[in-house]
Amino acid sequence: MAIKYLGSKRVLVPVLGDLLAASEATTALDLFTGTTRVAQEFCRQGAFTTAVDLATYSEVLAQCYVEIDANTIDRTEVAAAIKHLQSLPPVRGYVTETFCEASRYFHPKNGERIDAIREGIDEHYGDSRLRPILLTSLMEAADAVDSTVGLQMAYLKQWAPRALNDLTMKIPEFTPNSGRAVRGDATELVHSLPRVDLAYLDPPYNQHRYFTNYHIWETLVRWDKPEHYGVACKRIDARDPSTKSVFNAKRDMPPALAETIKNVDADVVMVSFSNEGYVPLADLIEMTRARGNPVEVLAFDSKRYVGALIGIYNPSGDKVGSVSHTRNTEYVILSGDADRIQQMADKVLHKTQQTADTLF
Structure with missing residues (x-):
C-alpha cells in the first residue's frame, strides 16, 4: 500500500525493477524517492538501496519500507x-x-x-x-x-x-532486504553519496511543489x-524560500538537473522524465550524454x-x-556501458511487449 502521490511511478515500477535486474546491480540509489515505491522494488530485486528525499514524510516511509527488512519484523x-x-x-x-x-x-x-x-x-x-x-x-x-x-x-x-x-x-x-534512508537536498548530497552500481533519478519536472x-x-x-x-x-x-525546490523553477531547473545527472557517482544512470516537464527530451539526452557514456x-x-x-x-x-x-509519455533514459544498457533495454522491450521505442 502507498499514499496517493503526484508523479508516482506505480505503473513503471515493474519495468524499473526489470531494468535494475538486467543491469545486475547490487547497489542502487533512488535520489528523489518520494513514496519509495521504486526503492522498494530495487530492494526486492536484491540491491542495497539508498533512498533520498528532502521531505520528512518521505524519510519516514523510507525508514519503514527501505531500511527495515521484512524478514526481521x-x-x-x-x-x-x-x-x-x-x-x-x-x-x-x-x-x-x-x-x-x-x-x-x-x-x-x-x-x-x-x-x-x-x-x-x-x-x-x-x-x-x-x-x-x-x-x-x-x-x-x-x-x-x-x-x-x-x-x-x-x-x-x-x-x-x-x-x-x-x-x-x-x-x-514490508519489503524484503534492506537499504538506508537519507533526508536532504539531492543537488547537495549527490557530491557525497557513495558510488553505486545504478542510480535512478526521478526529479520534479514542473511547477508542482x-x-x-x-x-x-x-x-x-x-x-x-x-x-x-x-x-x-x-x-x-511554505512561504519560506528554503522550502522551494530549484526543480520547480522553470529557469533554474534545467541547469540544476544537468549538474545532478553529471555528478551522480554510478556505473549506470536511469532518469525518468515526462513530456510535460520543463526540459525537452533532446536537451535531457544531451544532459545524460555529458556523462560520456552511450544513451x-x-x-x-x-x-x-x-x-x-x-x-x-x-x-x-x-x-x-x-x-x-x-495521458502523457514517460521517458526512461539509460546511460552507461553500451553492452550493459543495451541488455537492459532489450530485456524490458521483450518482456513488456508494449509500445516502448528505443530512440537512441
Missing part, C-alpha cells in the same frame, strides 16, 4: 502496537481543528482519531524502532479516508464517499502544529495523475475548467 509486536493506538479515545486536536474544521480534508470523526493516534505514537513509541512503522501506517490510513483528488492543495466541496469510512490502521507490507502538495503529511510526521494560511491551510513555512531512451504511454483524470478544482473544492488530456 515481529508482526505480532506491530499488530499489538496498532491495536493499542486504535483503542485510544478520540481527541479534538490540531488535525481536527485545522484539517476538518478550518478545511475539509478529513471527516471530524477521523480527524479526532488521527489526533489521538499521532499523540499516542510519540507518547508510547517515541523512542521505539516501531515509530516509523506506526507513522507510515497512520499516513496510509489517513490517505484512505481523505476527501481530495490526490493533492492537498484543495479538498472536495462534498465529502468523498471514502471520507465517511472509519480510519483503520494496517500493518505495512511536493512540499505544498503534501503539506498534511509533512505536518503529521513532524507534528510541529504550525501556523497555516489560506483555504488549503498550508504550513506557514538509450525508452518511451512509455501512461495515465496522468489522478487529479487530471477526475477534473480540476479550485481551493474551495469547486470543479472548474476542463481537462485537456488524460
Whole structure:
C-alpha cells in the first residue's frame, strides 16, 4: 500500500525493477524517492538501496519500507502496537481543528482519531524502532479516508464517499532486504553519496511543489502544529524560500538537473522524465550524454495523475475548467556501458511487449 502521490511511478515500477535486474546491480540509489515505491522494488530485486528525499514524510516511509527488512519484523509486536493506538479515545486536536474544521480534508470523526493516534505514537513509541512503522501506517490510513483528488492543495466541496469510512490502521507490507534512508537536498548530497552500481533519478519536472502538495503529511510526521494560511491551510513555512525546490523553477531547473545527472557517482544512470516537464527530451539526452557514456531512451504511454483524470478544482473544492488530456509519455533514459544498457533495454522491450521505442 502507498499514499496517493503526484508523479508516482506505480505503473513503471515493474519495468524499473526489470531494468535494475538486467543491469545486475547490487547497489542502487533512488535520489528523489518520494513514496519509495521504486526503492522498494530495487530492494526486492536484491540491491542495497539508498533512498533520498528532502521531505520528512518521505524519510519516514523510507525508514519503514527501505531500511527495515521484512524478514526481521515481529508482526505480532506491530499488530499489538496498532491495536493499542486504535483503542485510544478520540481527541479534538490540531488535525481536527485545522484539517476538518478550518478545511475539509478529513471527516471530524477521523480527524479526532488521527489526533489521538499521532499523540499516542510519540507518547508510547517515541523512542521505539516501531515509530516509523506506526507513522507510515497512520499516513496510509489517513490517505484512505481523505476527501481530495490526490493533492492537498484543495479538498472536495462534498465529502468523498471514502471520507465517511472509519480510519483503520494496517500493518505495512514490508519489503524484503534492506537499504538506508537519507533526508536532504539531492543537488547537495549527490557530491557525497557513495558510488553505486545504478542510480535512478526521478526529479520534479514542473511547477508542482511536493512540499505544498503534501503539506498534511509533512505536518503529521513532524507534528510541529504550525501556523497555516489560506483555504488549503498550508504550513506557514511554505512561504519560506528554503522550502522551494530549484526543480520547480522553470529557469533554474534545467541547469540544476544537468549538474545532478553529471555528478551522480554510478556505473549506470536511469532518469525518468515526462513530456510535460520543463526540459525537452533532446536537451535531457544531451544532459545524460555529458556523462560520456552511450544513451538509450525508452518511451512509455501512461495515465496522468489522478487529479487530471477526475477534473480540476479550485481551493474551495469547486470543479472548474476542463481537462485537456488524460495521458502523457514517460521517458526512461539509460546511460552507461553500451553492452550493459543495451541488455537492459532489450530485456524490458521483450518482456513488456508494449509500445516502448528505443530512440537512441
